[in-house]
Amino acid sequence: MAAFADFEPLNTQTLQKRLGQLPALVDIVGGPAESWQVREVGDGNLNLVFIVEGSAGTVIVKQALPYVRLVGDSWPLPLKRSYFEHKALTRQEERDPGSVPRILHFDGEQAIIAMEFLTPHVILRRALIEGQQLPRVGHDLGLFLARTLFRGSDLAMSPRERKEELAIFADNVELCDITENLVFSDPYFEAKLNRHTSPELDDIVAQLRADRDLKVEAQVMKHLFASRSETLLHGDLHTGSVMVTEAETRVIDPEFAFYGPIAFDVGMLMSNFWMSYFSQSGHGERAEMRAYLLRTVEEIWTTFRAEFSHLWRTERRGMLYQSTLFEDQGDHLASEQALSHVLGDIWTDALGFAGCEMHRRILGLAHNADFETIEDTAQRARCETKALKLGRQLLVGRRHIHTVVEVNDLAEQLEKEIAT
Amino acid sequence: MAAFADFEPLNTQTLQKRLGQLPALVDIVGGPAESWQVREVGDGNLNLVFIVEGSAGTVIVKQALPYVRLVGDSWPLPLKRSYFEHKALTRQEERDPGSVPRILHFDGEQAIIAMEFLTPHVILRRALIEGQQLPRVGHDLGLFLARTLFRGSDLAMSPRERKEELAIFADNVELCDITENLVFSDPYFEAKLNRHTSPELDDIVAQLRADRDLKVEAQVMKHLFASRSETLLHGDLHTGSVMVTEAETRVIDPEFAFYGPIAFDVGMLMSNFWMSYFSQSGHGERAEMRAYLLRTVEEIWTTFRAEFSHLWRTERRGMLYQSTLFEDQGDHLASEQALSHVLGDIWTDALGFAGCEMHRRILGLAHNADFETIEDTAQRARCETKALKLGRQLLVGRRHIHTVVEVNDLAEQLEKEIAT
Numbered sequence: 001m002a003a004f005a006d007f008e009p010l011n012t013q014t015l016q017k018r019l020g021q022l023p024a025l026v027d028i029v030g031g032p033a034e035s036w037q038v039r040e041v042g043d044g045n046l047n048l049v050f051i052v053e054g055s056a057g058t059v060i061v062k063q064a065l066p067y068v069r070l071v072g073d074s075w076p077l078p079l080k081r082s083y084f085e086h087k088a089l090t091r092q093e094e095r096d097p098g099s100v101p102r103i104l105h106f107d108g109e110q111a112i113i114a115m116e117f118l119t120p121h122v123i124l125r126r127a128l129i130e131g132q133q134l135p136r137v138g139h140d141l142g143l144f145l146a147r148t149l150f151r152g153s154d155l156a157m158s159p160r161e162r163k164e165e166l167a168i169f170a171d172n173v174e175l176c177d178i179t180e181n182l183v184f185s186d187p188y189f190e191a192k193l194n195r196h197t198s199p200e201l202d203d204i205v206a207q208l209r210a211d212r213d214l215k216v217e218a219q220v221m222k223h224l225f226a227s228r229s230e231t232l233l234h235g236d237l238h239t240g241s242v243m244v245t246e247a248e249t250r251v252i253d254p255e256f257a258f259y260g261p262i263a264f265d266v267g268m269l270m271s272n273f274w275m276s277y278f279s280q281s282g283h284g285e286r287a288e289m290r291a292y293l294l295r296t297v298e299e300i301w302t303t304f305r306a307e308f309s310h311l312w313r314t315e316r317r318g319m320l321y322q323s324t325l326f327e328d329q330g331d332h333l334a335s336e337q338a339l340s341h342v343l344g345d346i347w348t349d350a351l352g353f354a355g356c357e358m359h360r361r362i363l364g365l366a367h368n369a370d371f372e373t374i375e376d377t378a379q380r381a382r383c384e385t386k387a388l389k390l391g392r393q394l395l396v397g398r399r400h401i402h403t404v405v406e407v408n409d410l411a412e413q414l415e416k417e418i419a420t
Numbered sequence: 421m422a423a424f425a426d427f428e429p430l431n432t433q434t435l436q437k438r439l440g441q442l443p444a445l446v447d448i449v450g451g452p453a454e455s456w457q458v459r460e461v462g463d464g465n466l467n468l469v470f471i472v473e474g475s476a477g478t479v480i481v482k483q484a485l486p487y488v489r490l491v492g493d494s495w496p497l498p499l500k501r502s503y504f505e506h507k508a509l510t511r512q513e514e515r516d517p518g519s520v521p522r523i524l525h526f527d528g529e530q531a532i533i534a535m536e537f538l539t540p541h542v543i544l545r546r547a548l549i550e551g552q553q554l555p556r557v558g559h560d561l562g563l564f565l566a567r568t569l570f571r572g573s574d575l576a577m578s579p580r581e582r583k584e585e586l587a588i589f590a591d592n593v594e595l596c597d598i599t600e601n602l603v604f605s606d607p608y609f610e611a612k613l614n615r616h617t618s619p620e621l622d623d624i625v626a627q628l629r630a631d632r633d634l635k636v637e638a639q640v641m642k643h644l645f646a647s648r649s650e651t652l653l654h655g656d657l658h659t660g661s662v663m664v665t666e667a668e669t670r671v672i673d674p675e676f677a678f679y680g681p682i683a684f685d686v687g688m689l690m691s692n693f694w695m696s697y698f699s700q701s702g703h704g705e706r707a708e709m710r711a712y713l714l715r716t717v718e719e720i721w722t723t724f725r726a727e728f729s730h731l732w733r734t735e736r737r738g739m740l741y742q743s744t745l746f747e748d749q750g751d752h753l754a755s756e757q758a759l760s761h762v763l764g765d766i767w768t769d770a771l772g773f774a775g776c777e778m779h780r781r782i783l784g785l786a787h788n789a790d791f792e793t794i795e796d797t798a799q800r801a802r803c804e805t806k807a808l809k810l811g812r813q814l815l816v817g818r819r820h821i822h823t824v825v826e827v828n829d830l831a832e833q834l835e836k837e838i839a840t
Binding site for chain 2 (some may be wrong): 168188210227229322329334337
């Protein structure tokens with residue numbers, strides 16, 4: 001990995017000079033570099049993001065900073081995360097071609113990734129807040145989950161290759177640390193960085209933080225997250241990490257990538273759709289949008305399930321559930337029985353992760369624009385309450401909820417009961 | 421890690437010259453090196469082992485070979501396993517002081533570990549075959565399991581330290597590969613290296629290899645073994661890896677060490693005691709010895725459980741199940757609830773691993789002397805049949821067997837039913 005002694009943050013003045021000689025960029029943006037228009041547009045929590053526009057085209061330049069942008073330099077965060085992001089993007093492109101932005105240039109020492117400017121794509125979360133129905137995302141994201149998670153695991157890779165990748169990504173410890181603390185622990189006690197819609201949510205927050213079963217289950221999920229090194233995760237797969245048009249879906253920002261449980265990406269993504277569902281009444285009438293969101297989360301799961309099963313039947317060349325023991329012995333059903341087992345566990349664990357994600361987005365440090373953009377705090381609190389309650393139900397009851405339809409039914413009940 | 425360009429196997433002639441100048445050895449063995457008596461005593465499957473005796477004392481010198489000794493140079497095996505063995509011994513000594521032989525000298529490039537000569541210790545498996553009751557092993561091994569497994573996990577370590585260790589041991593891929601194939605897959609189909617007591621066991625072997633539920637569960641255990649990177653395992657903790665006197669217990673040979681599920685070491689060890697139990701009737705009357713073995717396996721589990729619980733209450737300083745969420749909120753019972761959860765899962769998974777271990781020792785490549793030394797093959801097959809049946813019961817029924825007493829009862833039933 002690179003050393004970072006010469007690291008220097010880019011700015012709109014220096015970018016032209018520092019990147020203006022790179023053929024990979026000049027070819028796309030067009031020369032001369034002095035004519036490039038550079039805008040800083042990073043609205044995430046961690047990095048600098050520039051849009052670089054020229055006579056011929058446009059590219060995105062992303063640079064990590066040695067601290068958490070949202071918090072400032074009191075919270076250092078290593079530049080090597082750019083290395084993990086680049087590596088994860090490369091893997092995702094191999095495993096689900098066309099699912100991520102094309103990389104044009106990577107500079108490990110400067111923690112810079114230059115990539116394809118996606119246009120007219122918008123951030124999925126933003127589109128959902130605006131009430132846009134994207135017809136393809138459920139299907140595309142279901143495929144992305146199945147392909148990247150299956151193909152990064154011992155179901156598909158050689159044991160040596162997977163263990164090498166595991167070892168490489170084990171060094172992404174600081175980013176894992178953020179998830180471990182902010183998702184699984186801080187929301188469940190009065191941690192410093194927490195905030196919530198107050199005083200409206202004070203009662204339910206106190207109730208959740210006194211809820212023994214809930215807290216034990218959240219810690220069981222943390223244990224699983226930290227110790228089940230099954231596959232290369234995106235690690236932060238929410239609707240803010242997806243860019244969309246009506247016709248296309250791209251997944252961005254995998255800097256939290258590491259080897260963890262298959263169910264984590266699945267659960268976190270579904271959770272963000274359920275949160276979007278509960279937030280809709282804060283943005284308007286939106287009955288159709290709500291129906292669309294439940295359909296979409298169902299489509300994510302059923303597509304994931306179908307594609308994972310397809311890969312199981314056609315690409316299971318790793319050391320797990322070897323066909324030597326099943327199909328090759330003429331026992332096709334044994335392999336299907338094992339598949340049910342694996343999918344059943346992924347489902348159960350995904351619900352647990354989904355529950356934690358709902359809680360941390362409302363009680364923890366990093367909130368969702370879905371709720372945050374509801375200005376009337378009483379109304380926002382009602383939306384958030386539904387999500388908190390569903391989260392609790394999923395986390396504690398996950399072993400007894402068997403289908404996505406059941407979860408959607410629960411969501412609809414909560415939506416009716418807590419009318420806005 | 422070391423390069424191995426200059427690697428040269430030791431022999432009884434060259435050892436004096438090559439190691440005779442090392443103060444760590446000369447101090448203990450006594451000079452001059454020319455007077456040392458060197459015997460090669462390796463009876464394991466993988467390595468050279470020398471006893472080096474001199475005027476003042478005796479040491480053990482263990483050297484890895486670049487292939488599997490049992491099979492020959494057609495099966496290469498990397499010398500770096502010596503590095504992992506040395507590292508694991510060091511960790512085990514830190515985590516359970518006095519539980520492993522003292523290391524006197526380590527040469528990574530020559531894959532040599534020189535260590536304390538344990539005397540009058542004998543291999544536990546050998547003692548059990550001879551009908552010796554060792555009063556301390558149950559307690560000592562229960563402590564060893566709890567201390568090494570707890571203290572090597574995220575329950576006790578910092579996340580960074582554990583992930584660093586995980587990455588280091590992920591490189592022990594060839595030894596993991598042996599376990600992955602020989603324990604979890606080969607026994608369940610007609611793999612090349614398999615053998616079993618034939619023709620006596622042919623029927624039951626065919627039955628097991630056609631048993632869909634059994635094979636699916638064995639693969640579920642393999643999945644867990646390969647992907648649940650919880651703690652630093654010994655990785656090969658059977659009764660042949662333990663040296664004993666009436667007063668002392670030492671664990672040796674951790675070259676299979678890597679980050680895997682807590683339950684693996686626990687299950688593999690208990691399994692070897694149950695196998696010893698079933699083998700006893702092949703060696704004599706042995707009713708008392710059988711009772712001793714069931715008492716001992718019970719003691720291993722209860723001691724493990726008690727010590728793990730003690731460490732949970734006093735040393736849980738890692739990121740999992742943080743006291744911030746439980747004890748610090750005045751909710752002591754929440755922490756106990758989580759402990760039950762963790763121990764419950766360890767128990768269930770340990771039974772699964774125990775079942776696989778029973779099968780692979782009878783159907784796979786590496787057999788146990790407990791059974792192998794029974795010369796009458798009809799009698800041996802009866803002993804082995806009991807173990808095969810218990811293994812199947814544990815693997816498939818593990819979620820519904822809650823106590824060690826239940827397993828012991830099952831063992832006693834099988835012992836009666838299949839009289840020798």
